[in-house]
Amino acid sequence: xxxxxxxxxxxxxxxxxxxxxxxxxxxxxxxxxxxxxxxxxxxxxxxxxxxxxxxxxxxxxxxxxxxxxxxxxxxxxxxxxxxxxxxxxxxxxxxxxxxxxxxxxxxxxxxxxxxxxxxxxxxxxxxxxxxxxxxxxxxxxxxxxxxxxxxxxxxxxxxxxxxxxxxxxxxxxxxxxxxxxxxxxxxxxxxxxxxxxxxxxxxxxxxxxxxxxxxxxxxxxxxxxxxxxxxxxxxxxxxxxxxxxxxxxxxxxxxxxxxxxxxxxxxxxxxxxxxxxxxxxxxxxxxxxxxxxxxxxxxxxxxxxxxxxxxxxxxxxxxxxxxxxxxxxxxxxxxxxxxxxxxxxxxxxxxxxxxxxxxxxxxxxxxxxxxxxxxxxxxxxxxxxxxxxxxxxxxxxxxxxxxxxxxxxxxxxxxxxxxxxxxxxxxxxxxxxxxxxxxxxxxxxxxxxxxxxxxxxxxxxxxxxxxxxxxxxxxxxxxxxxxxxxxx
Numbered sequence: 001x002x003x004x005x006x007x008x009x010x011x012x013x014x015x016x017x018x019x020x021x022x023x024x025x026x027x028x029x030x031x032x033x034x035x036x037x038x039x040x041x042x043x044x045x046x047x048x049x050x051x052x053x054x055x056x057x058x059x060x061x062x063x064x065x066x067x068x069x070x071x072x073x074x075x076x077x078x079x080x081x082x083x084x085x086x087x088x089x090x091x092x093x094x095x096x097x098x099x100x101x102x103x104x105x106x107x108x109x110x111x112x113x114x115x116x117x118x119x120x121x122x123x124x125x126x127x128x129x130x131x132x133x134x135x136x137x138x139x140x141x142x143x144x145x146x147x148x149x150x151x152x153x154x155x156x157x158x159x160x161x162x163x164x165x166x167x168x169x170x171x172x173x174x175x176x177x178x179x180x181x182x183x184x185x186x187x188x189x190x191x192x193x194x195x196x197x198x199x200x201x202x203x204x205x206x207x208x209x210x211x212x213x214x215x216x217x218x219x220x221x222x223x224x225x226x227x228x229x230x231x232x233x234x235x236x237x238x239x240x241x242x243x244x245x246x247x248x249x250x251x252x253x254x255x256x257x258x259x260x261x262x263x264x265x266x267x268x269x270x271x272x273x274x275x276x277x278x279x280x281x282x283x284x285x286x287x288x289x290x291x292x293x294x295x296x297x298x299x300x301x302x303x304x305x306x307x308x309x310x311x312x313x314x315x316x317x318x319x320x321x322x323x324x325x326x327x328x329x330x331x332x333x334x335x336x337x338x339x340x341x342x343x344x345x346x347x348x349x350x351x352x353x354x355x356x357x358x359x360x361x362x363x364x365x366x367x368x369x370x371x372x373x374x375x376x377x378x379x380x381x382x383x384x385x386x387x388x389x390x391x392x393x394x395x396x397x398x399x400x401x402x403x404x405x406x407x408x409x410x411x412x413x414x415x416x417x418x419x420x421x422x423x424x425x426x427x428x429x430x431x432x433x434x435x436x437x438x439x440x441x442x443x444x445x446x447x448x449x450x451x452x453x454x455x456x457x458x459x460x461x462x463x464x465x466x467x468x469x470x471x472x473x474x475x476x477x478x479x480x481x482x483x484x485x486x487x488x
Contacts, residue, residue: 011115011143012045013428016106018097018130019121020050023224024149026068028180029121032420034073034086041425049109051095061092097126103137110139117427119147123228124154128165135169147176147427150241151232155452156445163438176427177436181216181242181349183419183426186382187249188434190351191263193376193384195254200374203355205330211484213337213352214246216378217344219296221467222318226309233452234288234320238340240448244271245436246351247336251326260432264440271443275325282454287463287474289319291343294467301343301467317462318342321475322451323482337479339486343467349378352487363389363399371401373487382416 015033017025036042056064065087073083093109095102110116116139120127127148134140146166153159166175181187194204203209216238222229229237248267255262277285292303304310304318319341326336355372373387386404391397417425426434436444463472470476470488479485 011043011113012047012111013043014047014049014110014114014116015119015428016049016051016110016116017119017121018051018095018126020092021052021054021064022121024121025050026065027072028420029119029424030065030069031072032418032424034083035077035417035421036425036428037086037089038077038079038082041421041428043115043428045114046089047091047111047114048089049091049093049106051093051106053094053096055094056092058092062087062090065090097122097130097133100133100136103133103139107137107139115428116141116144117147118144119149121149124149124152124158124162127152127162131166131169140169144170145174145176145427145430146170147178150177150179151236152177152441153445154232154236156442156449159442159445163442167438172438173432175438176432177438177441178423179241179245179436180419180423181378182245182434183421183423184378184382185416185422186376186378186384187246189384190249190376201254206332206334207356209334209353210356211335211337211354211482212247212250213350213354213484213487214243214250214339215352215486216242216246216340216349217347217470218340218342219344219347221291221296221301221343222304222307222310226307229318230310230314230316233316234318234340234342235448235452239320239322239338240444241436243338243340244444244447247324247326247338250351250353251328251331251336253330258433260435261437263433264437268437268440268443270326271440271447273326273328273331274447275327276447277451277454279454279457282451283458285324285478286322286451286455287320287472287478288317288455288460289321289341289465289472289475290314290316290462291318291341291467292464294343294469296343296468303467304343315461317455319344319462319465319471319475321471321478323478335482335484337484337486339471339475341465341471345468345470345488347380348488350487351376351378354484354487363397375487 017029019025033042033048037046050061091109093106095106118134120130122130131146148166153162194200248270251270252266253269255266290304293306294301305312305314321337321339324336324338326334353374371387372389375385375387377383377385384406387401388404389399390402392400423434463474465472470486476486
């Protein structure tokens with residue numbers, strides 16, 4: 001295991017994962033914790049306690065981890081000796097969250113005097129029960145921290161209920177509402193790009209910027225999550241959290257400092273400045289879609305209604321596109337186009353900031369105008385590209401778009417940690433900046449709920465789109481009305 005700088009805490013760590021046998025724990029959390037261990041970013045005497053309902057002894061649990069988690073660690077990062085050392089940190093505790101006695105068993109397994117981090121990788125409906133029983137078992141103290149996975153609730157009332165219940169046992173400074181998009185290197189780099197460079201800040205406003213696009217496209221379908229997804233949909237699963245958080249970072253004013261509350265105060269102002277949707281706005285400025293049969297990854301795939309555990313008459317959206325407005329001086333009349341969907345043409349997450357054309361068309365022969373864009377790619381690769389116009393070689397003054405490309409992979413020699421690894425280290429070290437505050441979360445639901453309720457009032461089926469496409473035609477018409485098009 002490599003060395004690291006001195007850690008912030010002197011306490012041993014007990015990381016306790018509820019839902020520790022689940023998909024998220026195996027694919028993301030344990031590999032992220034292995035990477036943190038590999039690079040010396042876990043405190044000495046760390047233990048990772050995974051809870052589940054299965055009747056596993058230690059050897060059966062470790063075999064399960066070997067089978068379901070090991071493959072999510074890149075071969076370039078795998079070291080057999082380090083992996084075996086990491087496995088020695090793992091403890092399995094059989095626990096049914098409905099049984100108070102099982103929490104007493106967990107209390108016996110946890111060490112007195114350790115800093116406990118409770119990671120709630122379960123359905124949000126279990127958060128209240130888990131926190132109540134943790135407190136009853138005497139597991140919550142002033143050093144404890146709790147991590148809440150999204151979506152936190154399914155609407156504003158349920159989010160308030162969860163926040164109230166968790167807040168009875170944990171102070172706000174102990175609560176980490178996680179959105180893994182905020183752990184991505186390029187998202188955090190956006191803060192530096194905006195506020196650390198005098199070139200961009202004077203231009204980062206209307207009328208210099210004509211539009212902003214935020215796309216989070218997934219190639220996969222709902223798969224084994226169909227039962228959960230059908231009661232959730234793309235608006236709750238992606239827009240209310242991931243896309244809205246990206247919008248906040250693009251649109252926020254400079255914070256007075258990088259302290260957690262200073263940054264989150266500015267993000268909250270953005271959410272509260274979002275124009276609320278009336279029913280007529282919902283009908284005009286939002287598009288719901290649902291993928292049908294198609295071809296993805298060179299294979300035929302079923303439509304959403306053909307997935308197992310999906311009702312044949314489901315109206316749940318797997319795609320959302322909408323036009324939003326931030327009603328501030330900086331963003332007056334600048335549309336923000338948000339788009340997310342499953343079974344899209346490819347996996348792609350990006351932010352596109354389109355700058356306004358020059359006021360006088362000096363080069364009128366240029367097709368499509370003078371397109372200057374800042375493209376921030378989040379996945380599958382992370383990069384920042386500035387698209388500018390340049391003269392084509394030869395006679396005449398014909399122009400062509402070229403890219404000034406900051407390849408973050410080659411620009412820095414340091415290893416680039418994955419989002420969950422970075423955020424888990426932040427939790428251990430008590431850094432709250434990249435986690436949502438309660439008022440921020442509730443303001444997001446205040447904006448999203450009228451859209452979801454409006455769809456219920458309109459009672460229309462989602463527009464169909466073929467799996468492997470870029471979504472329904474209506475999403476392209478949404479931008480075409482304003483003279484824009486999606487940047488793929």
